[in-house]
Amino acid sequence: EDQVTQSPEALRLQEGESSSLNCSYTVSGLRGLFWYRQDPGKGPEFLFTLYSAGEEKEKERLKATLTKKESFLHITAPKPEDSATYLCAAYGNQFYFGTGTSLTVIP
């Protein structure tokens, strides 16, 4: 069965305290691994697409990496404005989303 699992469900960090979010996937014929950010009451906002194992992409304090079974979203020196839910989605014959990691960055 195609599925995506994210961990942890929730994460509280002090401002400046780096950490990583995990996304494990089992999706047949993976065509891409996507990361989105979602603020309360809003639609998901696109962050990254990764296509092959070993690929890395960066944007400001965020870096996404991909292996054959997992993806990580690394957050370096986070700020309070990085607080949001981060969703991972694996694209096979359709998009399969995880349940997200709710990140809170405390000043």
Added chain:
Amino acid sequence: DAGVTQSPTHLIKTRGQHVTLRCSPISGHKSVSWYQQVLGQGPQFIFQYYEKEERGRGNFPDRFSARQFPNYSSELNVNALLLGDSALYLCASSLVQGGDEKLFFGSGTQLSVL
């Protein structure tokens, strides 16, 4: 450029009623997808339309239906509403160009069924 627009933003219905949600994609995008997001969960795929043809359907009952119009806008219809249909309904558009199906989401319609 305008992003994906959805209407209405909020809706309250009672059990058994019918609802129609609307979506306008980003200009130039020919594919529209619908997702249901229950509080605390990730979005669940309902439908995808491309060039007015249904391209994919998720695991939802026949009470859910959709269509895409010649201008690529889309409607999602839900009949015989149940309490469990309460959720944020998201529309996403994509270019579908060169195999890169990056989704751009609207802000959603929050549906409450009482």
